Amino acid sequence: MTVARWHDWEGQGLEHCVCLENGDGLSLEGVVAGTRHGTYGGHYFVRTDAAFRTREVRLEYVDGPSLHVEADEHGNWRDIIGNRSLPTLDGCFDVDIGITPATNTLPIKRLNLRDEERREIAVAYVPLPDQVAGDFLPQRAEQRYTCITRGHRYRYEGLFRGFTADLVIDDFGLVLDYPDTFRRVL
Template identity: 45%
Template sequence: MSDERRVVWRRHDAPTLETCVVHPDRREAEGVVAGMIGGEAIALRWRVGWDEAWHTRRAQIERLERHGTEVMIASDRQGVWHDGAGRHLEALDGCLDVDIGATPFTNTLAIRRLALTVGGAADITVAYVAVPALTVAAAAQRYTRLAEDRYRYEGLFRSFTGELLVDAEGLVRVYEGTFTRVEGA
C-alpha cells in the first residue's frame, strides 16, 4: 500500500457499519465500528500498528459508550505481548498478529505477513480481541490462499470457516456471510 486508503464495511451477521483509514506511510490503521453486536448497542474505536514485515506491534480498542473500557496491547517482533501498563501477557506469547473481532481489517495483517502463494496454507495463533466484551486470548486460525484474490479463513478456535475476497493490497472486499466493503467509499 502506498497511499492513504479509506474504506467502509457493512456487516451482515450484525447490523453494523465501519469506517477505516489505512495510513501505509505510518504503518497504522484506525477504524470506528457502530451498531449492534451480540444484542448490544456498540460504538468502538480501534487503532493498530505494524512493522515493515506486517507483524502487529500494537493495538488499542476502546468502547466509546462505556468510558474507561479500553484494551491496549503491544508486541515485539517475536510475539511477546504486554498490556498498556507494561505487564507481560504470557498467554499471548508467540502470537504475531492481532484479530479484532469487529473488523475485517485485521485479516489484512495476517494476509500481508504470510504472503502465501496460491495453494499455500498456514496455521497461526493470534491475539484475538472478542467484541463486545473486549477480552483478549490466543486463538488458532488457518489461512489458505485459493486464488490471487481469494483466501479461506478458518477460525479453528471457534469452528468457523469463510472465504475472503480481497483487493490487490489485501484489504477485504467480501468476507463471506460477514462483511462487504461499501464500494466507492
C-alpha cells in the same frame, strides 16, 4: 492511504477505516457502529512493523472497556494499561479484532502465501463487547489462512470456534466480502 467502509451482512451498522502503509509498516484506524452480537460503538488503532507483525493495538468501546497492548518483534505481548506481560500471547504476530474485517489484512500481508499454500497461526483475538469476561485483554486463538488465488481470494478458518469463510480482497489486501458477516460499501 486507503479508506474502506463496511456494514454487516444485513446492511446494518457501519465501519469507517483508514489504512496507511509505508516502509515502516502499516496502520489501521477505524470507528465502528456495530450490530453483531448487539449494538455498540468502538474506535480501534493497530500498528505493525515493516514485516507486518502487530506492534500496537488500542481499542475503546463507547461507554465500555478499553485496551492498549503492545508486542515486540518476537511476539511477546504487554498490557500497557495493567503494566504486565501477557505470556499466553507469546508467539502471536497478528491481532484479530472481532468488530472489524480490517485485521484480516495483517496475516494476509505478513504470511505472503502462494496459491494453495496454507498456514496455521496463533493470533491475539480481541473479543466483541458481549464476549468480554473479566479483564478486557486479547485471547490466544488458533486460525488458518489458505491462499486460493494470490492477491484475490483467501480462506479464513477460525479453528478456535469452527468457523470458515472465503474472503475476497482488494489490491491493498482489505476484505471486500466476508460472507455472512461483513460487506464492503466503499
